[in-house]
Amino acid sequence: MAEVILVATMTVRREAIDExxxxxxxxxxxxxxxxxxxxxxxxxDSGSGPLQEIHIVTFPSEQALAAYQADDxxxxxxxxxxxxxxxxxxxxxxxxxxxRPEALA
Numbered sequence: 176m177a178e179v180i181l182v183a184t185m186t187v188r189r190e191a192i193d194e195x196x197x198x199x200x201x202x203x204x205x206x207x208x209x210x211x212x213x214x215x216x217x218x219x220d221s222g223s224g225p226l227q228e229i230h231i232v233t234f235p236s237e238q239a240l241a242a243y244q245a246d247d248x249x250x251x252x253x254x255x256x257x258x259x260x261x262x263x264x265x266x267x268x269x270x271x272x273x274x275r276p277e278a279l280a
Contacts (some may be wrong), residue, residue: 188258194259195259205243
């Protein structure tokens with residue numbers, strides 16, 4: 176089974192950031208039930224208008240990702256997501272080289 180690595184970029188309504196954070200916290204709990212984890216988040220905030228939040232997400236397999244996507248608990252959060260997220264872009268990738276100095280030694 177190959178690990179699934181996703182880079183998800185969400186464009187979020189600034190006025191709905193609390194709803195977005197609530198959605199993400201609950202979705203992360205559901206994700207964990209299926210072996211998924213949000214490894215890292217990056218917030219890109221210009222100070223006005225929508226902001227972006229970028230997530231590096233991993234799942235142990237395609238089956239685990241599919242189970243997460245089909246989870247009824249996630250579907251129940253759709254309203255929160257729709258209120259807060261303007262756009263989502265997802266890129267699938269694979270593990271790359273480790274550039275940390277300790278890994279190169």
